[in-house]
Structures are given as C-alpha cells and as structure tokens.
Amino acid sequence: MADRAGVLTSPAPIVRQDSRIQRFFLRHEWARGYALLSPTLAVMVLAMCLPVFMLAAHSFWTQNYLTIDETFTLANYEQALGWLWGAEGAKPIYIRLLWKSMQISFGVTVTTLILAYPFAYFLAFKVRRNKNLWIILISVPFLTSYLLRVFTWKIILGFNGVINSGLMSLGIISEPLEFLLYNPTAVLIVLAHAWAAFAILPIYVSLEKIDRSLLEAATDLGDGPFRRFWRITWPLSVPGVIASGLLVFIPTVGDYVTPKLVGGTEGIMIGNIIQSQFGKANNWPLGSALSIVMAIAITIVVLIFLYVMSLGRVRAK
Amino acid sequence: MSTRADAGQPVEYSPSKVVEGNRYGWLFVYAVLYIAFLYVPPLFLPLFSFNDSIYVAFPIKGFTFEWYRQMAKSTGLLDALYNSLKVGAVVCLASTLFGMLAAKAMTRYTMPGKGPMASFIMLPLVVPGIILGIALLVLTNQVGLELSLFTIGVSHVLICVPFGMLVLISRLEGFDKSLEEASLDLGVNAWKTFWRVTVPLALPGIIASIMLTFLISFDEFILAFFLAGNEVTLPIYIWSQLRFPAKLPSVLALGTLILTVTMVLVAVAEWIRRRGTATTKPTAG
Numbered sequence: 230m231a232d233r234a235g236v237l238t239s240p241a242p243i244v245r246q247d248s249r250i251q252r253f254f255l256r257h258e259w260a261r262g263y264a265l266l267s268p269t270l271a272v273m274v275l276a277m278c279l280p281v282f283m284l285a286a287h288s289f290w291t292q293n294y295l296t297i298d299e300t301f302t303l304a305n306y307e308q309a310l311g312w313l314w315g316a317e318g319a320k321p322i323y324i325r326l327l328w329k330s331m332q333i334s335f336g337v338t339v340t341t342l343i344l345a346y347p348f349a350y351f352l353a354f355k356v357r358r359n360k361n362l363w364i365i366l367i368s369v370p371f372l373t374s375y376l377l378r379v380f381t382w383k384i385i386l387g388f389n390g391v392i393n394s395g396l397m398s399l400g401i402i403s404e405p406l407e408f409l410l411y412n413p414t415a416v417l418i419v420l421a422h423a424w425a426a427f428a429i430l431p432i433y434v435s436l437e438k439i440d441r442s443l444l445e446a447a448t449d450l451g452d453g454p455f456r457r458f459w460r461i462t463w464p465l466s467v468p469g470v471i472a473s474g475l476l477v478f479i480p481t482v483g484d485y486v487t488p489k490l491v492g493g494t495e496g497i498m499i500g501n502i503i504q505s506q507f508g509k510a511n512n513w514p515l516g517s518a519l520s521i522v523m524a525i526a527i528t529i530v531v532l533i534f535l536y537v538m539s540l541g542r543v544r545a546k
Numbered sequence: 547m548s549t550r551a552d553a554g555q556p557v558e559y560s561p562s563k564v565v566e567g568n569r570y571g572w573l574f575v576y577a578v579l580y581i582a583f584l585y586v587p588p589l590f591l592p593l594f595s596f597n598d599s600i601y602v603a604f605p606i607k608g609f610t611f612e613w614y615r616q617m618a619k620s621t622g623l624l625d626a627l628y629n630s631l632k633v634g635a636v637v638c639l640a641s642t643l644f645g646m647l648a649a650k651a652m653t654r655y656t657m658p659g660k661g662p663m664a665s666f667i668m669l670p671l672v673v674p675g676i677i678l679g680i681a682l683l684v685l686t687n688q689v690g691l692e693l694s695l696f697t698i699g700v701s702h703v704l705i706c707v708p709f710g711m712l713v714l715i716s717r718l719e720g721f722d723k724s725l726e727e728a729s730l731d732l733g734v735n736a737w738k739t740f741w742r743v744t745v746p747l748a749l750p751g752i753i754a755s756i757m758l759t760f761l762i763s764f765d766e767f768i769l770a771f772f773l774a775g776n777e778v779t780l781p782i783y784i785w786s787q788l789r790f791p792a793k794l795p796s797v798l799a800l801g802t803l804i805l806t807v808t809m810v811l812v813a814v815a816e817w818i819r820r821r822g823t824a825t826t827k828p829t830a831g
Contacts, residue, residue, distance in 0.1 A: 262655030266663060269648040269707060273667055276704040280681035287684050348580045351573040365816060366581060370588045372808040374765055376784050377801040381587040384594065391590075394605060425584060475672065483674030486767060490788070500676050507680055507772065517684065520677050527674070 288518035297513065305518035323502065323519060327526055330498040333413055334481040337420040338474050344421070345428035345473065350462075352429070353436035364430075371426045379490050382419045386410040386491070411493025419487050428473040435469025436462070471538060475531060482527055483520075499523055591805060595798040600791065613795040617803075620796060626783035627800075630764055633695050633779060637702040638760035644703070645710025645755055650744070652711070653718040654726070668708045678704065679772035686773070693775035701769040706759035713758060717751025718744075750818055757815050761808065 254260050288305055291298040311319025352363055370378070385391045386409040393405040409415065439462060447457040485500030492498070499519065506516025598608035617623060648667055652660060670678060682701050686693060725747065729739040745752065767781035774782050784801075787793040 258655055259657035262651045262657035262660075265647050265651040265655070269644040269667060269711070270663070272644055272703060272707060273669075276682065276700050277670060277673075277678065280685040281677070283685045283688055284677070284681040344580065344583075347573060347576050351577045355571075355573055361816065363577075365812060367584060369809060369812060370584045372761055372765070372812065373588050373591070373805045374781060374784060374801055376767055376781055376788070377591060377798070378588055380788060381590045384590050385587060389601070422583070422587065425580075479672050480674050483676040485676060500674075503676060503680065507683065513684065516680060520680055524674070524677055 284517050285521060287514050288521050290514045292512045292514050305515045306522070308515060309518050309522050323499075323522075326497065326499045326502055327523060329413070330482050330500070330523075331526070331530065333416055333420070333496075333498060334478050336417050337424065337481050338478040340417065340421040341424050341428040341477050342432075342470060342474055345425060346432055346466075346470070349429050349432035349436055349469075352433050353439075364433075367426050367429055371423075375423065376486065376490075378423060379419055379487050382415070382422070382491055383410065386415055386418075410491060411496065413492065413496045415491040415493075416488050416496045416498070419491050420481050420484065423487070424477045424481065427476050431472040431476065432466060432469040435466045435472075439465045467538070471535070474534075479527055479531065483523060588805065591798050592802040595795065595802045597795070600795060613799040617796040617799045620793075623780075623783060623796065623800060626778050626780045629695055629777050630780040633699050633702065634760045634763040637699055637706055637763040638756045640699075641703045641706035641710045641759045642714075642752060642755040644707045645712075645714050645759075646748070646752065648707070648711045649714035649718050650740075652715055654723065664711075667711055670705045671708050675705070675768035676772075679769045682769070683772045693773055695775075695777050695779075697773040697775070698770045698779060699763075701773055702763040702766055705766070705769065706762050709762060710755040710759050713755040714748065714751045717748050717754075720751075721747050750821075753818055754815060757811060761811075 254264065287297070289301050289303070291300070291302055291304065307316050308319055309323045311317075312321040312324050348367075352360060356363055383390070387393070388405050388407065388410070390409070392409060393402075396402045397405065443461050443465075444457060447461050452460065482498075483500045483503075485498065485504045488496045488498040488501055503516050503519050503523070506512045506519065510516075593606070595613055596609050596611070597606050598610035598612070599606075651657075652664055678701065682697065682704075683693075686697050691697065726739055726743050729743045730736065734742070765781060766779075767785065770779050770782055771785070778786070780800075784797050787797050
C-alpha cells in the first residue's frame with residue numbers, strides 16, 4: 230500500500246504557488262475536517278441555537294396585548310413556578326401539569342420498554358435469516374401519518390368504536406364503555422403504540438452486539454437460561470435500554486397532539502398549555518418560560534436517571 | 547450455517563445452537579402478537595376509507611369509492627399535498643447534502659472535538675419538537691420574517707440532518723477509505739474524487755437518506771403547526787379536518803394512498819440496499 234502510494238506520488242508535481250490559506254488547510258487535517266463540517270454546523274447554530282437563545286430571552290419579557298415589552302423580568306417564571314414557594318397569585322396548574330406529563334411519559338416509557346424488550350431479544354437471538362425484513366416490518370406502520378395513527382385509536386377506543394361494538398355484539402356489555410377514551414390511560418396507550426419502533430431498535434442493537442461466546446461460556450460453566458440472562462445478557466443490554474428509554478421519554482413529555490386528540494380534559498399535558506400560550510391565550514413570554522421550565526425539568530430527570538444507573542453499574546462491578 | 551461469533555471455529559460443533567434454543571417458542575408467538583399490535587390500528591384506515599358511511603365508526607355499512615372521488619376533487623387537500631411534496635423534496639436534498647458533508651468529515655478526518663460535534667448535530671433528535679417549533683417561531687417573529695413554507699422547510703432540515711448524517715456515516719464506514727486515497731494519489735483533485743468515487747460508492751446510503759428525510763418531512767406535524775403561514779402542509783390540513791366529521795373519510799382515503807405509496811417506497815429502498823451491498827462487497831472485501 231505505502232509502496233504503491235510512494236511510487237505514484239514521487240514525481241511530486243507540486244510546483245504551483247499555494248496561498249497561505251491553502252497551505253494552512255493542506256497542513257492541518259483538522260482544519261479541512263472542520264471546513265467540511267462548517268456548513269452543517271452553521272445550519273445547526275442558525276436553526277437551533279439562535280432560536281433557543283431567542284426563546285430564553287423571550288421568557289424574561291412581558292406581553293402587552295399585541296406588543297412585547299422587552300424589559301427584563303422574572304415575572305413569567307414566578308407565574309410558572311411561584312406556587313412552589315407560595316408566591317402571591319401563582320397558580321398550581323403549571324406545576325401540576327408538568328408533574329402529570331412527567332408521570333404519563335414515565336408510564337409510556339416503562340410500558341414501551343417492557344413490550345419492546347422481548348421483541349428485540351427475539352430479533353437478536355432467535356431470528357437467523359431476514360432480520361432486515363423483521364425490522365422493516367416493525368417500521369412500516371410508523372411511516373403512516375402520525376396524526377392518522379393517533380386518530381385510528383379514536384376509532385378503536387371511541388363510543389361506537391371497535392372495542393365497544395365488539396363487546397356489545399358479544400353480549401358482554403349492554404352500554405358502551407365511556408372510560409376507554411378521553412383520559413390519561415388512553416394517552417398512555419396511544420403514545421406507547423406510537424413510540425414502539427423507536428424503543429425496539431436501540432435495544433436490538435445492544436443485544437446484537439453481545440459476544441455470543443460469553444453466553445456459551447456461562448452455559449459451559451453451568452448457568453441455566455435465567456441465570457445466564459440475568460448475569461450476562463441483561464447487564465450488557467442496559468445501555469440500549471437506557472438509550473431507548475431516553476428516546477421515548479424526552480419527546481413524549483412535550484407532546485400535545487395525542488393529549489389533544491384522545492386525552493380529553495383530564496388528559497391535558499404541559500405541551501397543550503405551552504401551545505395555547507402561542508395560540509388562544511397569546512402570551513408568548515409565559516409560553517417561552519414554561520417551555521424553558523419543561524426543558525430544564527426534563528434535563529434534571531434525565532441526569533438523575535443517568536446518575537442512578539451509573540451508581541447501579543459501579544456497584545455491580 | 548452459523549455466521550456469527552463461531553464463524554472462525556474449525557470444528558462442526560456449534561454451541562450457539564445450544565444457547566439460542568428452539569426458534570419457534572413463546573417468543574415467536576409474542577413477536578407475532580406484537581406485530582399485530584403495531585399493524586391493527588393503521589389497518590383501520592383502509593377499512594374505513596372504503597366504508598359507505600360518513601361516520602367513522604362501526605358497524606361497517608358497505609363498499610364505496612366515493613371518498614376517493616371526493617379526495618380527488620378537494621382542492622384544499624390537493625394544495626396541501628402539493629405543498630408537502632414541495633417542502634419534502636427540498637428538505638430531503640438539503641438535509642442529505644448537509645448530512646453528507648458532516649458524515650464525510652466525521653468518518654474521514656481526525657480532528658479534536660469530533661465526539662461533541664457529533665452529539666451537537668444529533669441534538670434535534672432529543673430536544674422535544676414543541677421547543678424547537680416555538681423557538682423558531684419566536685425567532686422568525688423577532689427577525690420580522692413571514693411564516694411560510696420556507697420556515698417549515700428550515701425546521702425540517704434541522705430535524706432531518708441528524709438522520710441523514712447517521713445513515714451516511716454507517717454507509718461511509720462500510721467501504722474502504724483507500725479507494726478515495728487511491729483516486730487522490732492518482733492525481734484527481736478532491737472535488738472530482740468526491741463526485742467520481744465517494745458519491746457512487748455511497749449511493750445506496752444517499753438514496754436511503756433522501757427517502758428517510760423525505761418521509762420525516764412529509765409526516766412532520768409539530769414544527770409545521772407552529773411555523774405554517776397561509777400555505778399549509780398535509781399534516782396541518784389533516785389536523786384541521788379532524789374536527790369536521792364530513793371531511794374525514796376522504797382524509798382516510800388519502801391516508802390509505804400514502805400508506806400504500808410508502809410501502810412501495812420502502813420495498814424499493816430495501817431492494818436498492820440489497821443490490822448495493824451485493825455489488826460493493828467484492829470491491830470492499
């Protein structure tokens with residue numbers, strides 16, 4: 230290899246006059262790398278960092294009907310969180326909604342993980358041929374419109390829906406069940422369905438990476454299937470489980486489509502309140518403050534979760 | 547027979563069989579049920595799109611093509627479809643280009659801070675969509691831009707670039723770097739090498755990235771909801787129709803069509819991917 234390259238480059242036709250900048254790029258590989266990366270980074274900075282910075286700035290301003298007063302104030306945060314320290318006139322609704330959203334998302338995450346793990350295990354260990362076919366099979370339903378997918382759950386859980394008409398024709402119930410739709414449980418079911426494929430893939434990848442000889446060694450040394458799973462497969466798949474969990478938990482906290490369509494009044498989440506501040510309620514600064522609070526709350530939960538997981542893993546060693 | 551960890555073993559003895567156990571046990575049953583759980587709800591779309599009743603509820607009445615006819619006549623729906631295709635087309639090309647640049651930098655250059663940069667580019671995957679949406683709305687408003695398909699497009703590029711980059715990184719890692727080096731050593735400049743060596747070899751990845759990002763943009767609702775001006779994309783149109791029961795069946799008809807087209811596209815993508823791996827393996831290995 231080196232031989233061939235050496236022979237071919239030896240004529241050294243570098244006679245052209247390189248400018249200083251060109252020479253700098255030729256000499257430093259990292260500079261060429263960053264030059265190549267810079268357009269993408271520019272998009273990220275302009276379309277993500279700058280807007281989020283503006284959002285943070287907004288959260289310290291005030292809405293005066295149609296205009297925005299740009300003097301610095303913490304009033305929005307006091308309105309959002311003031312109930313915690315008993316600030317005057319602060320309503321508990323924002324904190325409660327945030328807490329409820331966290332609970333629902335946590336429930337969704339746990340449900341999807343429990344449902345997805347056996348499937349990922351099956352895919353990694355039992356399927357020998359056409360793994361891609363199975364992966365495609367689980368991802369196709371998720372390529373249909375998200376809105377229509379949520380809507381189909383209304384058909385299933387609704388007053389004249391699949392479950393009610395099915396149970397009624399079987400004679401199990403005489404009146405349609407009304408508790409199926411428009412509550413937090415409906416939100417949980419629909420979200421768990423919507424995020425299923427996202428949960429499977431990271432777990433599958435981590436299981437697929439496990440060196441099979443470790444499992445063989447455990448069997449040779451006398452471990453039964455359950456001990457082997459508990460001592461080898463499970464610990465090695467934990468990173469995938471964590472990745473899946475975060476991938477599901479983080480976006481679902483802020484979801485407002487599912488709660489709006491199937492949640493009813495009880496199933497409202499923090500995303501709906503934030504959205505209404507940019508719509509009917511027309512209080513952009515308060516909406517900004519609420520979304521910043523939500524982002525910080527999610528970050529704190531994620532960090533605590535990762536910290537606890539790292540403690541557990543250190544102890545296991 | 548055995549392809550994985552024991553590939554290098556000289557003897558016939560295959561311990562992985564012992565570990566893997568029987569194939570069609572309860573896990574297989576579970577997997578089939580799981581697939582059913584994933585598929586049953588979306589399959590109500592085609593069912594009700596042919597149902598001869600304006601109410602999307604049981605019992606099923608009769609068979610009709612009426613909703614497809616209404617769909618073809620609905621100008622609002624067709625406009626929205628056209629807008630979505632337009633945005634999706636631009637977004638998939640732009641985000642694949644940005645993803646390609648980033649993937650090339652990530653796989654072919656050693657540079658400090660590569661890991662943090664990759665995480666930074668992947669941030670839109672873990673930031674809730676609602677935050678990105680209102681942040682862009684606030685910025686657009688502050689700068690004094692009009693909300694339009696352009697603002698929707700920018701937000702879609704933002705969330706599509708990470709996907710494009712991930713797909714292309716895995717593709718670029720899949721073939722030998724020395725092919726590009728050989729081209730450069732033979733005196734072809736970097737730009738020509740990129741077009742004549744890298745792009746053809748990465749083509750399956752590029753096509754996969756274009757399709758994936760198009761589908762993401764085509765179905766994206768949360769960002770578009772905040773950033774749409776007078777012209778709406780298809781998900782926004784569907785959202786507005788969910789409140790009017792009379793319009794729903796034609797929306798379901800459209801959903802069925804989209805589902806069918808998507809399935810065909812996925813099948814084509816898989817076919818291309820298989821051909822791609824089949825043709826590049828001899829050169830890479």
